[in-house]
Amino acid sequence: MATVDTADHHDNHGHDDHHGPEPGIMRWFKTTNHKDLGTLYLIFGLTMFFIGGAMAMIIRLELFQPGIQFVDPYFFNQMTTMHAIVMIFGGVMPAFTGLANWMIPMMIGASDMALPRINNWGFWLLPAAFLLFLSTLFMSGGGPAGGWTLYPPLVLQTGDAFPFVIFSIHMMGISSILGAINVIATVINLRAPGMTLMRMPIFVWTWLITAFLLLLAMPVLAGAVTMLLTDRFFDTTFFSAAGGGDPVMFQHIFWFFGHPEVYIIILPAFGIVSQIIPTFSRKPLFGYASMVYATASIAFLSAIVWAHHMFTVGMPLAGELYFMFATVMIAVPTGVKVFNWTATMWRGSITFEAPMLWSIAFVILFTCGGFSGLMLGIGPADFQYHDTYFVVAHFHYVLVTGAVFSLMAAGYYWMPKWTGHMYNEKIAKAHFWISTISVNVLFFPQHFLGLAGMPRRIPDYNPQFAEFNMISSIGGFVFGISQLLFVWCLIKCIRGGDKATSQVWEGAQGLEWELDSPPAYHTFETPPSEELIIKHAPTAH
Amino acid sequence: MKGTVNKTSVTKYMTMFSRCTIAAIATLVGSAATAEYGLNMTEGVTDISKQVYGLHMMVLGICIIASIVVYGVIVYSLVKHRKSKGAVAAQFHESTTVEILWTAVPLIVLVLMAIPATKTLIAMEDSRNSEMTVKITGYQWKWHYDYQGEGVDFFSTLSTPAAQIYNREEKGEHYLLEVDKPLVIPVDTKVRFVLTAADVIHSWWVPDLGWKKDAIPGMVNDSWTEIIDGPGIYRGQCAELCGRDHGFMPIVVRALSKEDYKAWLEEQKNSI
Ligand SMILES: [Cu+2]
Numbered sequence: 001m002a003t004v005d006t007a008d009h010h011d012n013h014g015h016d017d018h019h020g021p022e023p024g025i026m027r028w029f030k031t032t033n034h035k036d037l038g039t040l041y042l043i044f045g046l047t048m049f050f051i052g053g054a055m056a057m058i059i060r061l062e063l064f065q066p067g068i069q070f071v072d073p074y075f076f077n078q079m080t081t082m083h084a085i086v087m088i089f090g091g092v093m094p095a096f097t098g099l100a101n102w103m104i105p106m107m108i109g110a111s112d113m114a115l116p117r118i119n120n121w122g123f124w125l126l127p128a129a130f131l132l133f134l135s136t137l138f139m140s141g142g143g144p145a146g147g148w149t150l151y152p153p154l155v156l157q158t159g160d161a162f163p164f165v166i167f168s169i170h171m172m173g174i175s176s177i178l179g180a181i182n183v184i185a186t187v188i189n190l191r192a193p194g195m196t197l198m199r200m201p202i203f204v205w206t207w208l209i210t211a212f213l214l215l216l217a218m219p220v221l222a223g224a225v226t227m228l229l230t231d232r233f234f235d236t237t238f239f240s241a242a243g244g245g246d247p248v249m250f251q252h253i254f255w256f257f258g259h260p261e262v263y264i265i266i267l268p269a270f271g272i273v274s275q276i277i278p279t280f281s282r283k284p285l286f287g288y289a290s291m292v293y294a295t296a297s298i299a300f301l302s303a304i305v306w307a308h309h310m311f312t313v314g315m316p317l318a319g320e321l322y323f324m325f326a327t328v329m330i331a332v333p334t335g336v337k338v339f340n341w342t343a344t345m346w347r348g349s350i351t352f353e354a355p356m357l358w359s360i361a362f363v364i365l366f367t368c369g370g371f372s373g374l375m376l377g378i379g380p381a382d383f384q385y386h387d388t389y390f391v392v393a394h395f396h397y398v399l400v401t402g403a404v405f406s407l408m409a410a411g412y413y414w415m416p417k418w419t420g421h422m423y424n425e426k427i428a429k430a431h432f433w434i435s436t437i438s439v440n441v442l443f444f445p446q447h448f449l450g451l452a453g454m455p456r457r458i459p460d461y462n463p464q465f466a467e468f469n470m471i472s473s474i475g476g477f478v479f480g481i482s483q484l485l486f487v488w489c490l491i492k493c494i495r496g497g498d499k500a501t502s503q504v505w506e507g508a509q510g511l512e513w514e515l516d517s518p519p520a521y522h523t524f525e526t527p528p529s530e531e532l533i534i535k536h537a538p539t540a541h
Numbered sequence: 542m543k544g545t546v547n548k549t550s551v552t553k554y555m556t557m558f559s560r561c562t563i564a565a566i567a568t569l570v571g572s573a574a575t576a577e578y579g580l581n582m583t584e585g586v587t588d589i590s591k592q593v594y595g596l597h598m599m600v601l602g603i604c605i606i607a608s609i610v611v612y613g614v615i616v617y618s619l620v621k622h623r624k625s626k627g628a629v630a631a632q633f634h635e636s637t638t639v640e641i642l643w644t645a646v647p648l649i650v651l652v653l654m655a656i657p658a659t660k661t662l663i664a665m666e667d668s669r670n671s672e673m674t675v676k677i678t679g680y681q682w683k684w685h686y687d688y689q690g691e692g693v694d695f696f697s698t699l700s701t702p703a704a705q706i707y708n709r710e711e712k713g714e715h716y717l718l719e720v721d722k723p724l725v726i727p728v729d730t731k732v733r734f735v736l737t738a739a740d741v742i743h744s745w746w747v748p749d750l751g752w753k754k755d756a757i758p759g760m761v762n763d764s765w766t767e768i769i770d771g772p773g774i775y776r777g778q779c780a781e782l783c784g785r786d787h788g789f790m791p792i793v794v795r796a797l798s799k800e801d802y803k804a805w806l807e808e809q810k811n812s813i
Contacts, residue, residue: 066716067708074785147782153758154741154784241759247742248757282624284634312744312780313755314762317666321659328651332644339643342611345618349630352623360619367611371604378654380589380661381597383752384582387744387780452579453748455780458788460706462718464579507630539634 020521029124032116033521034101037123039418041098042411044126046487048090049404051134053480055083060442060476062459063469076459077145078137084148088265089172090130092403096268097122097179099410100207102418104183106512106519107201109192109528114185115178122178129171136161136168147457149258150225152239152250156232166229173218180214183207192511194530198292199537201510202285205292206271209299213260213267216303221257224250248313255306263302265399267295269366269406270337273359275510276413277341278538280356281348282507287340288538294333294340301330311382320379327377331370338367353505354428358409361436362402369397372447387457390450396443401436408435408486415490416504420518421497423489431485438482441475510536583748586770586796590751592661600654665752668765671733675724679736679743679756679779682786686724689735693809697722699789706789718776723793727802728768736762741784747777747794755781768796 021027021036031037058079062070071079101119105112113119136143141159144150158165187208191200200208228250230236237243239250270291278285285291308327311320341363350356372394376385385391408431415423445468450456454465461469500517514532515523584594622628676687680696687694700721704710713719726732736745738756746753754764768775777792797805 066712068706069708072785073788077782077785077787145784151742151782154782157741157784241757246760248760281622282630283632286634287640288634290640312753313757314760317663320662320666324658324662325655328655331651332647335647336640336644338611339639342614342618343636343639344634345615345622347628347631347633348618348622349624349628350619350622351625360615364612364615367608371608374604375597375600378596378600378658380593380658380665381600383665383754384593384597384748386753387746448580451582453583453777455746455778455788457782458778460717460788462716463712463714468579 030120032112032120034105034113034116034119035418035519035521037113037119038098038100038102040123041094041101041126044123045091045093045095045098045407048086048094048130050483052083052086052091053483055079055086056476057480059083060473063461064473065470066461066463066466068460071459073459074142074145077147077457078143080457081144081147082133082137085133085144085169086130087399088148088261089169089176090126090133092265092399092407093176094123094126095407096207096210096265096403097176099203099268099272099407099414100179100183103414103512104186104204104207105190106515106523107204107510108187108190108195109511109524109533110186110190111522111525112190113182114190115182118178119182122175122182125171125175125178129168129175132164132171133168136164139164149251149254150228151254152228152231152247155228162232163229166225169225170222173222176214177218180211180218183211184215187211192524192527192533194533198289198539199533201271201538202274202288202291203268203271206267206274206295209295210264210267213264213299213302217257217260217264220253221261224253224257227253248310251310251313252307255309256303258309259306260299260302262395262398263298265403266366267299269362269403270295272406272410272413273341273362276355276359276409277344277363278509279413279505279507280353280359281345281350283344283348284509285340285538286343286346287336290336291340294336297333298330298337301326301333305330308377308379308382311379312386324377324379328374330377331374334370338363338370353412354423354425354432355409355413357429357432357436358405358412361432362405362409365397365401365405365436365440369394369402372397385450387455388450389446389454389456392456393443393446393450396446400443401439408432411486411490413505414512415493416500417512417515417517417519419493419497420500420516421493422500422504423493423497427485427489427492431482431489434482434485435479438475438478442472442479443475445469445472445475509538585749585751586768586773586775587750587766588769589661589665589766590749592657592664593751596658596661599657603650603654665764668733668763671731671765673727673730674733674735675726677724677734677736677745677756679738679740679745679783679790681740681784682779682790684720684724684743684745684779684790684792685739688806691806691810693806695722697724697793699791701789715776717789718778718791718793720791720793723774723795725795725797725802725805726766726768727799728770728772728796730799730802731765731767733763733765736764742781743779743783743790744781745777745792746780747775747792749775749777750794753777753780772796772798772801 062076139161143161144158144165146155227238231238237245239245239247274285305327307323376382412428449465449468454461502517503513511528582594582597584591674689676689678685683696683698685696697720700719701717705712736754736756738758743756744753745756750766754762773796775794779787779790
């Protein structure tokens with residue numbers, strides 16, 4: 001919706017062969033424009049964020065008190081399973097792809113993504129995939145309930161929904177792969193002359209590396225779920241010991257996808273805060289080159305540590321030792337990132353607009369999730385932590401106060417660019433403060449629950465866990481509801497508000513800030529000059 | 542927010558912050574007390590569980606120190622280097638020295654952490670020289686215990702009444718952590734467990750023993766324990782999602798003195 005009012009901008013272009021968006025609703029189905037598709041991806045991600053959030057509310061409602069009050073334990077399991085898949089594949093990943101679509105061409109001085117039709121297909125697979133996925137809730141036997149990790153043999157007990165779940169995951173995977181190919185093709189081929197790799201904004205770098213991780217990981221997931229499908233319907237026994245297979249092999253294959261997936265979700269987040277913190281510190285990003293190398297190292301390490309998710313499956317000692325050592329190594333490049341952000345703020349001239357607030361909270365709270373991740377990496381201690389609420393607390397610190405907070409930061413940061421209006425800073429700050437306080441009320445007590453012995457994925461618990469569960473649920477309800485403030489702020493911003501300048505933020509660097517707010521439907525038809533590129537290069541000062 | 546925060550309120554925040562930090566550290570130091578409030582990991586009742594607890598506290602301590610340093614620098618910057626206080630941005634963006642330093646220091650700390658962790662892991666995986674073996678089989682949704690070579694075996698099932706679960710009756714102290722027939726083992730004895738499952742993957746976990754291990758259909762895992770803190774009742778739960786009643790298949794271990802255990806075993810053999 002954000003770009004509707006740019007419809008007649010093409011007149012100013014001076015090119016006859018370029019047109020604005022097609023009038024009417026069909027524009028959104030047929031569009032190959034990177035800005036339109038970026039908008040679609042972002043709206044889709046936000047919608048899924050609320051659907052997955054509603055599932056989380058059901059989970060927290062049932063856990064509000066000990067005893068079974070609201071839902072059957074089997075439905076509870078469907079909620080935990082679907083909440084995860086909706087949030088990861090429907091919420092966070094499409095939202096990042098939306099940002100890539102909107103920002104990468106503008107950041108590297110390209111006129112569009114390299115593969116516009118594939119872009120359209122990649123997006124429109126998603127609503128189809130998730131309609132199918134969510135419809136499994138209404139099938140006989142209900143939706144998937146074996147956890148998002150889909151471990152056999154449990155997942156093979158899924159009812160009629162099973163093949164539909166597998167097929168929808170295939171569609172999500174194809175969509176991700178198409179998005180990744182497009183990012184790689186765009187960054188490799190469409191950079192404006194003079195936009196060398198080391199002049200690229202860090203967000204583009206993190207997305208480029210993420211795209212390679214996607215190409216590595218998603219086909220592996222597709223293979224794993226296809227084997228599940230043939231085990232169920234075609235009498236293969238890949239994961240059944242009775243037929244010479246091995247249920248643990250699925251876990252190895254799954255986590256070979258699953259661990260890089262964690263970094264697929266967090267690397268673009270690193271990119272976003274690395275754009276925002278320098279802007280509001282009015283100071284260049286500290287250690288741009290080391291940020292690039294740290295990102296690449298994290299990506300490499302992420303592909304060789306998968307079995308730390310499965311210390312308790314009975315691996316040989318040598319395997320356990322290797323995965324422990326490799327895992328804790330990730331703390332080094334991740335530490336470099338956190339130190340670089342800190343050094344960027346050090347002796348800056350800091351202001352606290354909403355995007356900066358979300359980014360600062362990201363640095364602090366993601367680091368908290370990083371610390372618990374380090375603890376989980378210590379193999380012997382993981383024999384206690386594994387599959388408890390300590391793990392739930394850990395990955396929600398990384399995914400919510402990490403990935404989702406970075407998305408909120410990005411939303412407020414580029415909203416004036418997308419809509420041409422400044423958002424309402426009061427609502428944005430209220431949104432920030434309520435979210436940040438409530439998200440900690442929600443997730444921090446879960447560390448204690450896990451350490452005290454509460455397993456994850458249970459609908460009911462001993463009364464010794466009652467207080468912290470109630471506190472956590474209250475935090476959850478407040479956090480969930482407060483996200484409506486973002487929608488309110490977004491709608492207000494689309495419909496009006498103070499006119500945004502092209503620069504928007506005093507300290508912002510990057511080619512996107514040379515363009516009008518909102519930018520024309522087609523931008524950088526003529527590549528920006530090398531002087532302009534150098535002026536905006538991350539290390540130029 | 543900017544500009545409205547005057548000096549007194551900053552000082553107030555800082556005092557609050559330092560009070561919270563002190564409170565947090567005090568809580569963590571008084572770990573024995575916190576265990577009772579269910580804030581921290583249990584020390585457990587075996588040598589391994591105490592080692593695991595020690596590792597946990599060591600890494601937690603390192604994380605707290607590191608977070609005080611990092612968060613301290615961030616908070617200092619946010620307070621001192623704000624534009625509203627007239628801060629002018631420096632333009633440095635590189636320093637090879639500090640970059641090498643903050644790569645090398647964490648690396649060294651990690652290596653130092655890994656040494657005790659490796660020792661404990663090796664000890665955990667050494668199930669040799671055990672004095673008895675119990676085979677544990679996970680079912681949807683109960684546990685089966687088979688005392689190898691003794692001819693004693695039984696199922697262990699949740700004994701909490703449905704009326705408590707569906708809130709028609711008051712919940713008892715051991716709500717969802719009680720079974721009809723607990724696993725009975727002797728103290729001061731190296732007991733080996735072999736674990737498997739009949740249907741889907743389960744995971745056998747008693748926090749006081751210091752570990753969990755997956756029970757996987759068609760595969761056999763092993764682990765061991767030696768309770769050194771004397772007789773007692775130790776409770777745990779299935780830790781791997783295993784279907785509808787995953788939350789309702791608890792584990793209760795009753796540790797008896799060696800003599801009492803012998804008597805119990807005889808009684809079991811005679812009652813068959
Ligand atoms: Cu189980």
